[in-house]
Amino acid sequence: MSATTVNIARGLEDVIFTESSLCYIDGDQGKLYYSGYKIQDLAEYSTFEEVSYLLLHGKLPTRAELKAFSAALVAERALPRSLIRNIKAYPKTAHPMSALRTAISELGMLDPHEDEISPEGLYQKSLSLIAKFPTVVAAIKRSREGLSILAPRKGLSHAANFLYMSTGKVPSKEETKLMDVALILQAEHGFNASTFTAIAAYSTQADLYSSIVAAISALKGPRHGGANEAVMKMLAEIGSPERVSSWLAELQAKKGRVMGMGHRVYKAYDPRAGVLNKYAAEVAAKHGHSKEYAILKEVERQAGAIYNPKGIYPNVDFYSGVVYSDLGYGLEFFTPIFAVARISGWTAHILEYTKVDNRLLRPDSLYTGKLDVPYVPITKR
């Protein structure tokens, strides 16, 4: 066998390893559905609680079901005291994704039933993680800023409470809607690198926390969740809309990549970027953060002319950063916000995988090394 006779699925592209009814992506048409519902409809009419219910249960909730589900999330929001104490002691210089990874690992250690994998146990732990992620991220943010860590507020929705715990202010309806939209758009996306990593870890029957820690680690990279942070760094590097042309020429010369553009699956405009573009435009018009938005529009126009014909378009991360900054988050918190959203998708996939397949993931590689090499004792090498 050689690389020419074996078909190597580099990057696992187009490899189908299981079935799922959670998410359908039509990458050529730029369409995305969660459990059959168009992402645009969910972003416009739904809330993060409703979308999390949809992902965990495969159907939209009735009023009574949503009320009970939301109450169950509220009941799970608070963190153990010892974790809050430890978060305060984390180095302020650590990246918040590293802090999040550590905090979720600690949550696992603090759960006396960490290893429980019964369907009910898994579901309950999933709810608990969805509820606690915003509390953990807000605590990390406030601790880094030298501010007191705030307890969750019962009367607020998931999105509003996350904003409140992060900023200390009860958000307006408009801010809450913006956070809801951002969380809904990033809640699920099939077998991306972090979800696949979660399933790979879970397929060994590692516990849920360990699988989620693995997913957080995969999300951190700039080719995945870290891209939204990289977009804001790119904007700072460009500096002004007038500089886009020369910056782009330099980027092309060094064969660099435009952050927030391109996608393994979408070869058309990412529909999530379309929704965020609309909200980012409104935010930019209202609050005057128009410089970043103006640069993005110019990058989209000029880079689009070069890259769109190759199927490279803005992805969800292109506009998410300007929305998050407007909501009061520094750029190192963009990926943690992504994680606050994606915890619903990660847990929903794990719950689904236990029912559909539950098989150990174990791919193979084409061996290119030597065989039967004579062993030479160390004294003779």
Ligand code: ACO
């Ligand atoms: N800018 C310029 N060129 C690009 C870009 C880009 N953003 N993305 C891909 N290309 C080019 C590559 O240079 C390569 O060109 P070549 O064939 O001449 O060498 C070609 O397109 C194919 O690139 P691959 O990396 O093989 O394609 P892949 O499908 O793996 O790309 C990826 C997906 C990694 C996301 C890529 O588009 C990228 O690096 N984008 C920038 C980072 C980013 O925005 N990531 C967020 C993804 S969305 C998410 O995770 C939520």
